[in-house]
Amino acid sequence: MTVYQFEAVLNNGETKSLADYQGKVLLIVNTASKCGFTPQYKELQELYERYHGEGLEILAFPCNQFMSQEPGTDAEIAEFCSLNYGVTFPIFSKIDVNGEQAHPLYQYLCKEAPGMLGSKAIKWNFTKFLVNRQGEVVERIAPNTKPSECKEQIESLLKEKV
Template sequence: MTTLYDIDARTIDGETKKLGDYAGKTLLVVNVASKCGFTPQYAGLEALYKKYADKGLVILGFPCNQFGAQEPGSESEIASFCSTSYGVSFPMFAKIDVNGEKAHPLYKLLKHEAPGLLGSEAIKWNFTKFLVDKTGKVVKRYAPTDTPQSLEKDIEAAL
């Protein structure tokens, strides 16, 4: 059976990254977008990353253009926006699909291990978040409306 650590993803800079490199870390995986009502959550995500990175938290941002075409830019435009507008320093990845036939293997796994309301595996919108423990097990799925700060107790428990 495929685990999270068996999956590779392309970084926003075009490098292939093995998610196994994050073994032993607590992960918060988020599908992000630059032109969404939830985009200001980048600030909260960055604050969490700065606060808990030394304790083993890694936030992984995966841009996605599947919801209202709210991530239309290229990887370089996305990287520039995140850096300039929010000072994002956590790892960002290349734009992916999170739903449908072309959904990235990581999201297929996350959705299967932590379905949403009524057992639905579909991602409903940008800034859906998944908390993954140090062993690669998906602990919890959070709605886009859940602010990064509201996840702090769960993150602390997972660390």
């Protein structure tokens, strides 16, 4: 099984198959607009601009499960990201990443790359998952790790052949 078996709804209401990203390196991030880590959007956009042409896709999944730090509608979230951070990478519709209502993609990501002490739950906003060109989850990255600190892993995965 790979991430390509899943689909999710973009924040414009369009259903997107993750199979559309086959052959790409993915950085999948649960995001929030009112979090101390929200400025990571700037570095995520910088990574996207730097590596998108080489095959990087960043997929943002807004989530309101952590102290209600993503209260907006999909349209409000899109506007916030565009106006404040110039985000051009795909932003999906708001989802749950933990619990019984967790999106199936996140259930899979958490199973494939458990956190500290084997925890499957997402700890906080801006937890990142790196996925290789074959659709395999290779790493879970802590929320407090800045996106710019992921360059080495991203560059390594981009060098791999499909």
